[in-house]
Amino acid sequence: MLTAASLGRAERGAAELHLLRVPRLQSREAGLERLLSADERARAGRFRRDADRLAFVAARAVLRRLLGARVGVDPRELVFDYNVHGKPSLPIAPGLRFNLSHTEGAVAIALSQGIDVGVDIERVLPERASLDGASLCFADSERAALARCPAARRHELFFALWTLKEAYLKARGEGLSLPLDGFAFELASDGAAIRFQSSLGDEPAHWRFHRGLTPSGHAWALALRADHDVALEVSEA
Ligand SMILES: CC(C)(COP(=O)(O)OP(=O)(O)OC[C@H]1O[C@@H](n2cnc3c(N)ncnc32)[C@H](O)[C@@H]1OP(=O)(O)O)[C@@H](O)C(=O)NCCC(=O)NCCS
Numbered sequence: 577m578l579t580a581a582s583l584g585r586a587e588r589g590a591a592e593l594h595l596l597r598v599p600r601l602q603s604r605e606a607g608l609e610r611l612l613s614a615d616e617r618a619r620a621g622r623f624r625r626d627a628d629r630l631a632f633v634a635a636r637a638v639l640r641r642l643l644g645a646r647v648g649v650d651p652r653e654l655v656f657d658y659n660v661h662g663k664p665s666l667p668i669a670p671g672l673r674f675n676l677s678h679t680e681g682a683v684a685i686a687l688s689q690g691i692d693v694g695v696d697i698e699r700v701l702p703e704r705a706s707l708d709g710a711s712l713c714f715a716d717s718e719r720a721a722l723a724r725c726p727a728a729r730r731h732e733l734f735f736a737l738w739t740l741k742e743a744y745l746k747a748r749g750e751g752l753s754l755p756l757d758g759f760a761f762e763l764a765s766d767g768a769a770i771r772f773q774s775s776l777g778d779e780p781a782h783w784r785f786h787r788g789l790t791p792s793g794h795a796w797a798l799a800l801r802a803d804h805d806v807a808l809e810v811s812e813a
Pocket residue numbers: 632635636661662663664675676677678679694695696697713738739741742745746747748749750751752756
């Protein structure tokens with residue numbers, strides 16, 4: 577078991593978000609795949625699209641490097657545990673929380689100390705942001721906000737809501753076992769506010785949300801299970 581003293585920057589209660597452009601990373605560094613475990617390399621080999629495989633490899637390699645540096649272990653030696661819904665954790669440092677997301681061209685990795693965290697990043701594709709698609713993923717109030725939004729800007733709201741919902745689900749670690757219409761976001765200038773149906777057994781006061789857009793056109797959102805403001809350090813590479 578690791579002590580807080582060995583955990584570096586994340587020990588101060590702050591959270592970190594690392595936003596990475598996959599093509600940049602690939603051009604700077606050959607051999608990222610060598611940092612992966614055998615099962616991760618096997619998973620990488622099963623992706624049909626190159627862009628998906630490259631994003632997966634970049635995400636796992638950089639995650640291993642960040643965590644390895646925190647806990648003082650060779651990144652290749654780290655062994656992850658997974659909950660029943662697939663959320664990874666690091667048994668040798670249970671207080672060190674992390675989550676990652678990969679999409680075509682971009683990766684997001686979030687780290688924190690003792691605060692459950694979920695992150696999502698998506699390429700903003702206007703053609704995917706249809707009101708029909710929204711009926712499957714969003715709560716009534718979110719669908720109404722999308723319908724009210726001018727068509728030219730609807731994709732921005734769609735992906736902001738989508739990534740926030742994913743980030744919340746991922747922070748809880750229960751995946752799609754939670755109902756997507758059981759919680760609803762409303763955007764605010766500095767983040768977002770959440771409302772819950774009582775069946776979800778959760779309180780807005782327990783959460784902090786951040787969101788943004790990268791220069792490469794990827795929307796991201798971060799959810800932190802905290803009842804106080806948490807300093808967030810964002811690095812983009
Ligand atoms: C698996 C899921 C957690 C995220 O899937 P996703 O958005 O396709 O993928 P992301 O790249 O954002 O995240 C994948 C990473 O999340 C982590 N993860 C997996 N299961 C997780 C869980 N239950 N909770 C939190 N994180 C999880 C893993 O690290 C995974 O990385 P890996 O591929 O290296 O194993 C889940 O929420 C899901 O299936 N979502 C479907 C998307 C959807 O319908 N969204 C509706 C709009 S809100």
